[in-house]
Every structure is written in C-alpha cells, then in structure tokens.
Amino acid sequence: MSLITVRNGYETTDGLAARENLHRAFSAGGQNFRAWELQCLKWVIERSKIVVDVAAGRGSFWTNALTQRSIEWRKKTLIACDVSPAMTQVLAGLAPNRLLAVRCSMDDLPFKSESIDLLICHSALHYSTDPLQAINGFLKALSANGHVSIVVSGIGNMQELHDFFELGRYGVDLSERPLMRFNEVQMDALVQSISFPIEVATKVVWDSALRIDEAPPVVEYFASHPEVSAAKMFLEIRRDLLHRLNERLRADGSISVRRRQCHYLISR
Numbered sequence: 628m629s630l631i632t633v634r635n636g637y638e639t640t641d642g643l644a645a646r647e648n649l650h651r652a653f654s655a656g657g658q659n660f661r662a663w664e665l666q667c668l669k670w671v672i673e674r675s676k677i678v679v680d681v682a683a684g685r686g687s688f689w690t691n692a693l694t695q696r697s698i699e700w701r702k703k704t705l706i707a708c709d710v711s712p713a714m715t716q717v718l719a720g721l722a723p724n725r726l727l728a729v730r731c732s733m734d735d736l737p738f739k740s741e742s743i744d745l746l747i748c749h750s751a752l753h754y755s756t757d758p759l760q761a762i763n764g765f766l767k768a769l770s771a772n773g774h775v776s777i778v779v780s781g782i783g784n785m786q787e788l789h790d791f792f793e794l795g796r797y798g799v800d801l802s803e804r805p806l807m808r809f810n811e812v813q814m815d816a817l818v819q820s821i822s823f824p825i826e827v828a829t830k831v832v833w834d835s836a837l838r839i840d841e842a843p844p845v846v847e848y849f850a851s852h853p854e855v856s857a858a859k860m861f862l863e864i865r866r867d868l869l870h871r872l873n874e875r876l877r878a879d880g881s882i883s884v885r886r887r888q889c890h891y892l893i894s895r
C-alpha cells in the first residue's frame with residue numbers, strides 16, 4: 628500500500644484542527660503543550676529581533692504566543708512560513724500587522740545567511756526530506772548568538788492510542804507515519820552530527836498524561852490523519868473504531884495515554 632504524501636495531508640487545515648483538539652487536552656504539571664513550548668522559548672524571544680517559524684502550520688504557536696503581553700512584539704520582525712498554500716493562507720490572516728506569512732520549504736529556506744535571531748521548527752522536522760541538512764540550513768541562516776528551537780515527538784508518544792488503532796487491522800499502517808520515523812531517538816543522534824560549530828544543545832522533555840473517558844475526540848483524531856481519511860473503507864473504519872473504543876471504555880472506564888514531546892534549543 629502506498630502512503631499518501633505529507634503535502635496531501637496538508638492541503639486543507641481541517642485535519643490539523645481535529646488533531647490539535649486532542650493534543651490540547653494533555654497537560655504536564657498543569658501546563659498544556661502550547662504554554663510549555665512558549666515557556667521554553669520566552670527568554671530567547673525576548674532577546675531576538677528577527678524570529679522565523681518554519682513549517683508553522685495553522686500558526687498555533689503564534690495564536691498563543693501573541694497573547695503574551697509582557698513580550699514587546701512590536702519591536703520584532705516575525706515571519707511564519709509553511710510549504711502548504713492552505714496553511715500559508717491561514718498564517719497570512721492570523722495577525723496581519725504583526726506576522727508576515729511566507730510560503731517556502733524548510734528544506735530550501737529563502738533567507739539570507741546570518742539573518743535570523745531565532746528560527747523555530749516545532750512538530751515538523753519529520754517532514755523534512757533530510758533533517759540533518761535542514762538543521763544545517765537553519766544554522767546557516769542564524770545571526771551570531773542566534774538560536775534554533777526544535778520540538779520533536781518523544782519515544783512512545785501516544786503509543787497506547789496508536790496500538791489500539793493498529794489492533795483494528797484496518798490496513799492503514801500509522802506506524803509508518805513520518806512522525807514515527809523521525810523522533811527523539813533520531814534527533815538525539817542528529818545533534819551529535821551537526822556540522823556547524825554549535826555552542827550548546829539543550830533538551831527539555833514534556834511528559835504529559837491524559838485519561839480518556841469518551842471516544843469521539845480519539846475517533847476524530849484518527850479519522851483526520853491523511854492515511855485514514857483517504858482510505859476506501861474510511862466510514863467503516865470510523866464506525867468500527869468508535870464501537871471498539873466505546874466497548875473498551877465501558878469495560879475499563881478510561882484509557883490512560885501519555886504524550887511526550889522534546890524541545891531542543893541549539894545555539895551558535
């Protein structure tokens with residue numbers, strides 16, 4: 628079976644909304660993912676003038692970040708990029724006076740060398756054709772004392788749900804999704820092989836937990852994956868998943884799920 632390419636999955640923004648809805652329910656130490664990723668970066672943002680977010684998606688990082696009144700956003704140049712025209716259109720409408728939207732690939736950035744103070748690439752490096760080359764490109768674009776901020780999926784991220792889905796034997800191999808192929812393990816190894824002279828690479832982990840006691844958000848999460856929504860048996864898969872999840876919840880009361888994300892900050 629051939630997998631649908633990533634870009635097909637991002638032709639519209641619908642799928643992202645369903646996935647983000649479930650992600651939003653997780654928290655670690657009372658902090659949701661968006662609050663955590665901003666906290667990891669706030670001090671870097673404060674000292675950066677030019678900030679570029681590559682593979683920015685629907686701009687959810689910015690929807691949250693721009694509400695932080697303590698940061699002097701007006702003094703900064705903020706650019707959000709994505710390869711998908713649909714995402715770029717959403718980015719353009721997000722904060723037209725603050726955030727400039729650019730359509731480009733993280734594998735071929737259109738920025739001058741040594742021009743960016745902070746380059747953000749969150750939850751997207753697994754879509755690069757060559758993550759090591761992409762990071763070397765990010766570092767090349769950094770100004771002196773600049774930073775690259777990367778978030779990748781941690782080992783075992785939402786594994787319980789993926790296992791549950793696979794048990795349905797739907798003929799859709801979600802373990803082959805790029806997210807599973809490039810995660811924390813590969814990123815740890817990649818940091819060792821960066822060719823640029825880097826000063827520090829720090830890693831901070833967000834290990835969150837969620838007790839799921841209703842089926843629909845999980846069903847929507849899986850139904851929105853491009854591989855699933857493009858499947859011929861889509862309606863049957865959706866109905867069966869809902870049925871099996873409800874059965875499981877009736878039997879066990881809830882399903883406990885972990886979500887692990889890793890933040891890497893690399894500086895020159």
Ligand SMILES: C[S@@+](CC[C@H](N)C(=O)[O-])C[C@H]1O[C@@H](n2cnc3c(N)ncnc32)[C@H](O)[C@@H]1O
Pocket residue numbers: 633637681682683684685686687688708709710711714731732733734748749750751754755756
């Ligand atoms: C999971 S979303 C992450 C969005 C955002 N960074 C966030 O944290 O919410 C992945 C995004 O990567 C984009 N993408 C995929 N391949 C890309 C590429 N080669 N260059 C730039 N963006 C890409 C997709 O269009 C999608 O919007």
